[in-house]
Amino acid sequence: MTRAQRLAQDAAEAADVRAYQTHPDVIALRVERIRTQVDRLCWAGIVLGLAFTMTNVQTFAAAGSPAWSLPWLAAWLLDPTVSVVLLAILRAEQVTARYRVQTGPWVRRAKWFTLAATYAMNTWASYADGSVSGVVLHSVPPLLVFVAAEAVTDLRDKLTEAVHAAFTETAERTAAFTTPAAGAHEPARRKTFAEYLTVARRSWSPGMDVNPAWVRRVTGCSRGLSSRLAAALVADLGPAVDAPASGGEGRP
Template sequence: MSEPIERVAVQVDRLCWTGILLGLAFTMTNVQQFAAAGAPVWSLAWSAAWLLDPMVSLVLLAILRAEQVTARHGVRMGGWVRTAKWFTLGATYVMNTWSAYAAGSAALVVLHSVPPLVVFVAAEAVTDLRDKLGSAVAVSVVEPTSLQSNVQQPAKRPGQRTSFADYLAVARAARTPDVVVTPAWVREVTECSRGLSSRLAAALRAEVQS
């Protein structure tokens, strides 16, 4: 049951990031024209104008990727990170639509607003989507494991502990290719103790690297 969800999670992640990259690529020409301000083609000012959009976009992509990873482990970003994200998104929108607003063309405003707005929405949605899909993977792994344990094994006596191998099997099944294996992530998907999570994370990382 968990394998299809994992595949969907990877597909959703790739599609969202592809959409974000295409949206940013679409804005590059308009931003270049805004920065060049009518400079002759191949002049120094015209050539340098191509650097403005990648400069903003690379910072934005770095923030989005870092935010996605930290959110998966329950770590909240500070105010400066949020400010930087929304500043770069806002700057991209303004530079991309400036000429359309100046021309007073509603059609151009709509045309040049759609890609930045898609990036805005996807930037917020991609983190939540990946987090919820990760939770779905964990639930789909833990529930069948619990049912199988109840059917094939006698009921546990009070105080009986889940084995290291059982915890490791749950963590192994829940891991997706883009997951960073940390003790915090192991505790999230297995609900093991803090001390055991470090050993489980080390064992799982060793398996991945071998």
């Protein structure tokens, strides 16, 4: 294989790769993968934040009950109860945001209530003791969960919009390069005999010798047709010309 052939092969392979890389479905798939990564990271942060608050909420709910007593054990159920409701709402918003469906006001109210309840139960003891460091420490996880829960909904909506925008923009750009101009590949329409005759008549002026070679030159018609046109033109012009020149030209 010569160097030119190798370069031609590399160019063809590069063109194929670029065609797939710029394909609208590939662009949309890349944005979809990024959205999946964002969802997983946000979910990991939310779950870890809720897990951190579980101990403080249990201490708040137990209210000094002896360890392993019934109230002490029941106190462990409070934080998962609130967290499960919050996670259910966030999971539902994940689907509605994907298909850009607006939810009702009670959905946001329920989300804010669960987050506010988690924050209050998690920081109550620190506020009661007047511990600034404890308030800061136990405020960060629930506030982070609150901010992440609000941000992840907007992120999903914007990433969904980015998928549609990337698909539409790439499809339009691809169509601009691949769609031929109007009439660019349309076969040229063959002129009729009358149209050829009209062109020859307009090109003739008194004193010109009408012969097949001249007709072929001014009309661009085929060799056989030029003879017929020359004869028709002589008949049409009448006494203005004598007769088409002979000499063998114009034979079909």
